[in-house]
Amino acid sequence: ADVKKIAVIAGDGIGPEVVAEAEKVLKRTEEVFGYRFETEHALFGGIAIDEKGTPLPEETLSVCKSADAVLLGAVGGPKWDNNSKELRPETGLLGIRKALGLFSNLRPAVVFDCLKDASTLKPEVLEGTDLMVVRELTGGIYFGEKFRRESAQGEEAVDTCAYNVTEVERIVRQAFEIAQGRRKKLASVDKANVLETSRLWREVVNRVAPDYPDVELEHVLVDNCAMQLLRRPSSFDVIVTENMFGDILSDEAAMLTGSIGMLASASLGEGSFGLYEPVHGSAPDIAGQGLANPIATILSLALMFRTTFGYTEGADAIEAAVSDVLNAGHRTSDIAVDKSTAISTTKMGDLIVAAI
Amino acid sequence: ADVKKIAVIAGDGIGPEVVAEAEKVLKRTEEVFGYRFETEHALFGGIAIDEKGTPLPEETLSVCKSADAVLLGAVGGPKWDNNSKELRPETGLLGIRKALGLFSNLRPAVVFDCLKDASTLKPEVLEGTDLMVVRELTGGIYFGEKFRRESAQGEEAVDTCAYNVTEVERIVRQAFEIAQGRRKKLASVDKANVLETSRLWREVVNRVAPDYPDVELEHVLVDNCAMQLLRRPSSFDVIVTENMFGDILSDEAAMLTGSIGMLASASLGEGSFGLYEPVHGSAPDIAGQGLANPIATILSLALMFRTTFGYTEGADAIEAAVSDVLNAGHRTSDIAVDKSTAISTTKMGDLIVAAI
Ligand SMILES: CC(C)[C@H](C(=O)O)[C@@H](O)C(=O)O
Ligand SMILES: CC(C)[C@H](C(=O)O)[C@@H](O)C(=O)O
Numbered sequence: 001a002d003v004k005k006i007a008v009i010a011g012d013g014i015g016p017e018v019v020a021e022a023e024k025v026l027k028r029t030e031e032v033f034g035y036r037f038e039t040e041h042a043l044f045g046g047i048a049i050d051e052k053g054t055p056l057p058e059e060t061l062s063v064c065k066s067a068d069a070v071l072l073g074a075v076g077g078p079k080w081d082n083n084s085k086e087l088r089p090e091t092g093l094l095g096i097r098k099a100l101g102l103f104s105n106l107r108p109a110v111v112f113d114c115l116k117d118a119s120t121l122k123p124e125v126l127e128g129t130d131l132m133v134v135r136e137l138t139g140g141i142y143f144g145e146k147f148r149r150e151s152a153q154g155e156e157a158v159d160t161c162a163y164n165v166t167e168v169e170r171i172v173r174q175a176f177e178i179a180q181g182r183r184k185k186l187a188s189v190d191k192a193n194v195l196e197t198s199r200l201w202r203e204v205v206n207r208v209a210p211d212y213p214d215v216e217l218e219h220v221l222v223d224n225c226a227m228q229l230l231r232r233p234s235s236f237d238v239i240v241t242e243n244m245f246g247d248i249l250s251d252e253a254a255m256l257t258g259s260i261g262m263l264a265s266a267s268l269g270e271g272s273f274g275l276y277e278p279v280h281g282s283a284p285d286i287a288g289q290g291l292a293n294p295i296a297t298i299l300s301l302a303l304m305f306r307t308t309f310g311y312t313e314g315a316d317a318i319e320a321a322v323s324d325v326l327n328a329g330h331r332t333s334d335i336a337v338d339k340s341t342a343i344s345t346t347k348m349g350d351l352i353v354a355a356i
Numbered sequence: 357a358d359v360k361k362i363a364v365i366a367g368d369g370i371g372p373e374v375v376a377e378a379e380k381v382l383k384r385t386e387e388v389f390g391y392r393f394e395t396e397h398a399l400f401g402g403i404a405i406d407e408k409g410t411p412l413p414e415e416t417l418s419v420c421k422s423a424d425a426v427l428l429g430a431v432g433g434p435k436w437d438n439n440s441k442e443l444r445p446e447t448g449l450l451g452i453r454k455a456l457g458l459f460s461n462l463r464p465a466v467v468f469d470c471l472k473d474a475s476t477l478k479p480e481v482l483e484g485t486d487l488m489v490v491r492e493l494t495g496g497i498y499f500g501e502k503f504r505r506e507s508a509q510g511e512e513a514v515d516t517c518a519y520n521v522t523e524v525e526r527i528v529r530q531a532f533e534i535a536q537g538r539r540k541k542l543a544s545v546d547k548a549n550v551l552e553t554s555r556l557w558r559e560v561v562n563r564v565a566p567d568y569p570d571v572e573l574e575h576v577l578v579d580n581c582a583m584q585l586l587r588r589p590s591s592f593d594v595i596v597t598e599n600m601f602g603d604i605l606s607d608e609a610a611m612l613t614g615s616i617g618m619l620a621s622a623s624l625g626e627g628s629f630g631l632y633e634p635v636h637g638s639a640p641d642i643a644g645q646g647l648a649n650p651i652a653t654i655l656s657l658a659l660m661f662r663t664t665f666g667y668t669e670g671a672d673a674i675e676a677a678v679s680d681v682l683n684a685g686h687r688t689s690d691i692a693v694d695k696s697t698a699i700s701t702t703k704m705g706d707l708i709v710a711a712i
Contacts, residue, residue: 157519
């Protein structure tokens with residue numbers, strides 16, 4: 001097989017621990033399926049600030065650009081929270097998304113059987129919940145002009161939210177296509193009764209919708225969506241929305257499944273290149289203790305196999321191995337009901353490797 | 357007693373029905389407590405578009421300005437959804453908030469005992485949930501410059517989000533004061549890791565915080581708040597945030613209580629003047645059928661008594677009457693478990709009047 005190059009960014013907090021387990025899984029798939037991977041590690045986030053003086057060093061960007069895909073652990077932590085803007089991990093995150101053209105963030109929110117009870121929602125409400133938030137990732141208020149100025153009412157801060165037709169159309173078409181491969185329902189979320197960017201968004205959605213006649217489309221206002229996710233989570237299939245709304249709604253959706261610690265995500269651009277990472281954060285409070293759950297990162301790898309490499313067999317095998325290990329009752333402490341029986345990060349990784 | 361003037365805006369959908377019941381309650385408190393009210397009705401929203409060609413006629417604004425408080429039913433409906441911006445009910449809503457200087461929107465989210473099971477959250481998670489979202493209402497992206505322009509990537513839409521120190525400080529101080537009168541906890545919600553307006557917001561919060569040493573303050577990022585509301589709703593007391601975030605989070609918070617159809621809200625400016633309205637919308641699908649629940653509107657009146665007039669006795673009496681009627685088992689169809697025993701809008705109003 002040809003060699004696939006993966007840029008590996010461990011990052012901060014529990015990042016290095018969970019990424020190490022995913023790398024063991026990667027090796028195992030080489031043995032079992034004959035894939036060939038070349039991995040290159042790169043510094044990013046807080047550790048890059050500490051070691052290189054910037055959250056997104058040039059070398060890291062070139063490692064990513066020369067790779068077929070990126071596996072990211074997690075970045076950030078209290079240590080860097082009060083840094084100036086250029087020296088914050090989040091700035092690196094926004095920078096890497098923009099530099100790699102990752103305009104689309106896919107965040108599936110599914111309920112893991114073994115975690116059904118972990119949700120704060122009633123099981124009967126959650127039943128059947130399996131949705132995907134498609135979030136625009138390189139536009140909107142995150143990337144608009146920002147500044148301070150003097151006003152008659154004291155200092156004033158300004159953020160600008162802009163979207164053009166091209167930006168909206170590419171993400172919306174992608175969402176329609178994803179919906180075609182799922183239950184064929186798309187909810188487009190905006191605030192068209194107030195925002196001009198939302199009105200443009202809705203116009204574009206309505207213009208392209210006839211190209212996907214098999215997809216049932218609904219427009220949902222963002223405030224209403226925040227409510228409907230709570231009231232009828234299982235009725236959603238694909239949700240597409242702009243950057244800021246997607247940030248809020250994808251976290252709400254992930255949390256309501258009760259499975260947030262196990263969810264994978266993909267950030268994609270044009271072509272097959274993608275950045276894959278767990279939905280959870282860097283959890284600095286438990287870092288370095290072998291307590292972290294590597295499953296979300298391992299499932300991010302499966303998502304990479306499926307989406308970027310087309311390695312369906314390997315992806316299926318990883319996902320099946322995760323299921324098997326969970327079904328056999330193994331749990332890291334975050335998902336263990338009886339904490340005294342919890343296994344470590346590396347043990348969980350070993351079991352999944354063995355099950356492949 | 358001196359005469360208090362109330363501008364009454366019935367609005368659209370179920371608005372007229374629920375407001376009529378609140379007016380009966382108003383009359384009853386005159387008899388029982390010797391208050392004296394003068395009410396003046398005004399057109400607003402969809403009905404004003406139909407009858408006057410604008411959602412917020414000049415006369416309506418002067419009626420409100422000459423009043424001590426405004427009672428609003430609900431506005432909007434599908435009939436006006438595709439109108440141009442100037443001819444939409446929402447435009448009237450934004451206009452009236454700005455024209456009356458209502459910079460603060462208080463949305464209490466409490467769980468009504470009789471509705472505990474109506475929430476999609478597990479009862480043990482919901483237990484003790486009683487929070488108040490304080491939403492900035494006349495600034496931010498709702499009121500910033502909006503326009504379209506040509507770009508190399510097709511038509512582009514722009515919204516501007518601006519906040520100055522004065523705008524932030526007045527709402528934040530109000531939230532601290534509200535927290536002092538409650539459980540003394542304040543969560544300030546922003547996206548300071550990305551937005552300049554949020555960084556200004558957080559600076560102001562941190563600068564004024566020492567003036568309220570008895571209030572425990574936490575900063576919560578908006579995406580995290582959307583999650584924490586689901587995970588630990590009862591741990592929140594007062595949440596203060598900017599306009600757009602407040603729109604989303606207050607709806608999420610209201611929905612998770614399961615009591616959204618019963619919640620009252622207040623929009624306040626400087627001084628005692630305020631606009632009071634139910635949190636629920638105009639529900640055009642059930643309008644005119646006597647099915648609407650007038651309780652949220654009646655409780656909005658109680659909130660007006662307490663907040664604008666300082667009529668504590670009357671407010672207590674209204675709230676007690678609502679409790680008594682609910683405890684006696686009376687339900688409108690929205691909250692009835694057995695729909696066949698549901699009573700009508702007017703019957704519910706009559707029972708509450710009789711209980712005062
Ligand atoms: C850290 C932050 C900048 C980031 C975002 O808001 O995009 C994070 O919340 C996420 O969702 O990936
Ligand atoms: C109708 C709309 C403009 C309004 C808002 O977003 O403020 C509504 O959602 C609300 O929360 O009162």
